[in-house]
Amino acid sequence: xxxxxxxxxxxxxxxxxxxxxxxxxxxxxxxxxxxxxxxxxxxxxxxxxxxxxxxxxxxxxxxxxxxxxxxxxxxxxxxxxxxxxxxxxxxxxxxxxxxxxxxxxxxxxxxxxxxxxxxxxxxxxxxxxxxxxxxxxxxxxxxxxxxxxxxxxxxxxxxxxxxxxxxxxxxxxxxxxxxxxxxxxxxxxxxxxxxxxxxxxxxxxxxxxxxxxxxxxxxxxxxxxxxxxxxxxxxxxxxxxxxxxxxxxxxxxxxxxxxxxxxxxxxxxxxxxxxxxxxxxxxxxxxxxxxxxxxxxxxxxxxxxxxxxxxxxxxxxxxxxxxxxxxxxxx
Numbered sequence: 001x002x003x004x005x006x007x008x009x010x011x012x013x014x015x016x017x018x019x020x021x022x023x024x025x026x027x028x029x030x031x032x033x034x035x036x037x038x039x040x041x042x043x044x045x046x047x048x049x050x051x052x053x054x055x056x057x058x059x060x061x062x063x064x065x066x067x068x069x070x071x072x073x074x075x076x077x078x079x080x081x082x083x084x085x086x087x088x089x090x091x092x093x094x095x096x097x098x099x100x101x102x103x104x105x106x107x108x109x110x111x112x113x114x115x116x117x118x119x120x121x122x123x124x125x126x127x128x129x130x131x132x133x134x135x136x137x138x139x140x141x142x143x144x145x146x147x148x149x150x151x152x153x154x155x156x157x158x159x160x161x162x163x164x165x166x167x168x169x170x171x172x173x174x175x176x177x178x179x180x181x182x183x184x185x186x187x188x189x190x191x192x193x194x195x196x197x198x199x200x201x202x203x204x205x206x207x208x209x210x211x212x213x214x215x216x217x218x219x220x221x222x223x224x225x226x227x228x229x230x231x232x233x234x235x236x237x238x239x240x241x242x243x244x245x246x247x248x249x250x251x252x253x254x255x256x257x258x259x260x261x262x263x264x265x266x267x268x269x270x271x272x273x274x275x276x277x278x279x280x281x282x283x284x285x286x287x288x289x290x291x292x293x294x295x296x297x298x299x300x301x302x303x304x305x306x307x308x309x310x311x312x313x314x315x316x317x318x319x320x321x322x323x324x325x326x327x328x329x330x331x
């Protein structure tokens with residue numbers, strides 16, 4: 001028994017923020033240069049009262065146009081934007097979706113590597129014979145954590161949700177997923193206050209980068225350190241995945257990585273000497289949606305490149321934690 005991806009859907013909030021919108025708020029910032037280098041034209045963010053759970057519900061309802069929700073055995077919900085500290089948001093999502101009460105449901109807190117972690121969890125549940133159909137959901141509303149005066153992070157991150165159906169297969173269509181973790185870099189992408197360290201209404205504003213402002217209540221990202229980690233760690237990790245599957249670079253039909261920014265992705269591609277046509281970059285519409293970037297990119301790629309023949313696609317996620325994971329799917 002193997003596992004396979006059978007269907008994917010995704011959703012953005014309706015509130016679209018363009019680079020032109022941000023330029024009006026930050027007239028001294030060169031968004032034309034940002035657009036050319038980072039590759040993001042617009043992003044979507046939730047309005048007051050909208051939450052990641054709402055986005056997740058919409059993404060799943062969209063998926064249910066393609067599959068019968070009553071066949072789902074297990075719900076995996078990846079988010080760093082939970083509805084509450086407790087209860088588990090997956091239980092609330094199952095309620096919203098009116099899923100059968102005999103299913104399993106859990107949250108796991110992981111960011112940019114969350115989708116590939118979820119594939120591994122789903123693969124294990126299916127191949128161990130415990131379940132047959134897993135609903136893997138990713139949803140984030142990082143916009144709620146970003147200081148309004150932090151133009152860099154406001155330009156990069158967007159909100160979104162995805163839903164993926166993973167089912168049994170006669171073939172092993174999800175390879176072994178490999179992992180990496182380095183908590184020494186946790187401080188490079190962090191929201192310090194609001195959990196074990198209480199929200200501080202009098203937190204001081206801190207300046208970083210090019211006149212960006214945040215407090216310890218807000219999302220902080222050390223861009224140069226995240227870039228260094230990614231460009232140093234991920235190329236060798238990609239080679240480890242290939243070696244694990246006894247493959248060469250050109251044996252993989254398409255590489256779809258976490259859509260962090262196009263400059264970073266191109267640096268990885270160049271280091272590995274992957275041809276442009278085999279390396280997917282598409283984050284102009286939506287930006288960095290954290291755990292949802294890979295399923296969004298995968299769905300877009302498949303919609304744009306329909307084929308009756310199977311393709312090997314490498315998926316790699318990396319970022320907050322620091323955490324990374326990846327493997328190869330056949331679809």
